[in-house]
Amino acid sequence: MKIIVIGKSGQLAWELSQLASPEHEIVCLGRIDIDLQHVAAITECLQQQKAAGVINASAYTAVDKAESDVDNAYALNAKAVGNLAQACKALSVPFVHISTDFVFHGHKGAPYLPGDEIQPLGVYGASKAQGEQLITDTYPERSCIIRTSWVYSTHGNNFVKTMLNLMRTKPELGVISDQIGTPTYAKGLAAACVASLTSSVNGIHHYTDTGVASWYDFAVAIQRIGLELGLLEKIIPIKPITTDQYPTAAKRPHYSVLDKSGFANTLPELTFCHWQTQLHMMMTALKAEQP
Template sequence: MNIVVIGKSGQLASEIAKLSVDDTNIICLGRLDIDLLNVDSISEKLIDLAANAVINASAYTAVDLAETEPEQTYLLNSEAVGNLSMACANVKIKLVHVSTDFVFDGKSNLPYSVNDTVNPISVYGASKAEGEKLIQKYLPEQSCIIRTSWVYSTFGNNFVKTMIRFMAEKPELSIISDQIGTPTFAGGLAKICLHAAMNNTRGIHHYTDNGVASWYDFAVAIQELAIEKGLLDKVIPIKAIGTKDYPTPATRPNYSVLDKSTLKEQFPNIELMHWRKQLSKMLDVLKLELS
């Protein structure tokens, strides 16, 4: 089985590339390897690679920059996704697409289900919601959309690695405490995406690690575990602040916990872990890579 992964420079694609499955070839493509703005070109590439399924792990993810670059954001998160959907329809193969908690407005106080109405409050969220619509338009029976949140890994730039760097360099930090979600290790998300690509998994599903946290809680846990593992050699004060104290160009959902109830049926062999346990495992790997 040949599975094509789009977005090879990103943290999710990097985690997928690490996975090993018998009789399965994982082929990672970057922006120079495939033209996502040309449907015919995509179709030809998928035929040349004898692709059986595609995992789209590429996206414009600079949430604040997206507010001033809406055309570029929609180009990558919407138009390119529509093109990829049409190409997969042309060659009759499956598409697994990764979406985001940012398609919701964050005004709920209950975890969002897969059937809740999307209502994005940022350019990034709106572009991802539009990408979802195009998949459902062009490839409704051969697609799987997996929404996730707060993704991190040993690869690329992310909140965990940024916090460790800041904690080593700065005398103190102020972190937002009134935005609630769930940190998600990209390694676990990679397994879900690969499972969906290899099986007849369709529709929209939510995947995150277990538990909930604020960004402040997440930062505190990062410092505690990094100290414990020797990645940091000193403790600095971490102050909890409100969203109003740290204005950003893009509005974030205040509450974006995702209801994962459909996973039990569609991914019966996937073991969900608490986010702090996954964070600990990721930091163990990071320490090995830095040693």
């Protein structure tokens, strides 16, 4: 099966590229390879590539910048997604799209189900929500939307690498403790994407690692594992702070844990691991990559 991944430089696209095998040829296309703003161009490109399935791992993910860069956020997170859905429908190939916990308001106080009402707080979440709706309106019969959260990888820029760099250079850190979610290693998310495509899963689903954490909890675990693996040389104080103490352009959901039970039932072959287990695995891989 030849799988076309939309996206080339991002961490999920990179993890997807690592899953290439004799069973699954995986080709990643960047912005210079495919014009996402025109359906005809997408359709022609997918035909030329002889795509048997498409995974959209591209997105406008600069949450704060999106508040002032509205047109570009919607162009990539909504219009391009709708165009991809139209092209996949024209070619009758399955389509998997990655969405986000930011489509939710964050005040439910319990894990969000795929069918819960969406109430995005900012441009990023609203643009991703519109992308979801365009898929649902256009190609519900052979499309799968996977919402996820707090994604990181050995590749690219992410919270884990940022924290490690700050822990090496700063005397102390303050990290937000009142935003609750679940970190997700992109390696597992990539496997879930491929499984959804090859098993022809439809509808909206949730995938993250298991467990619950604040950004503060996440940072504390990064420091603990970093010291254990020798990625860090010294302990620095990490202080919990509130969202109000660290104002940002975009509002973020206070509680955005996603309920994965339906997806686990749909794809019983998937393995769901605790976020701290996955974090240890990623940081071990990160250490192995260092000279």
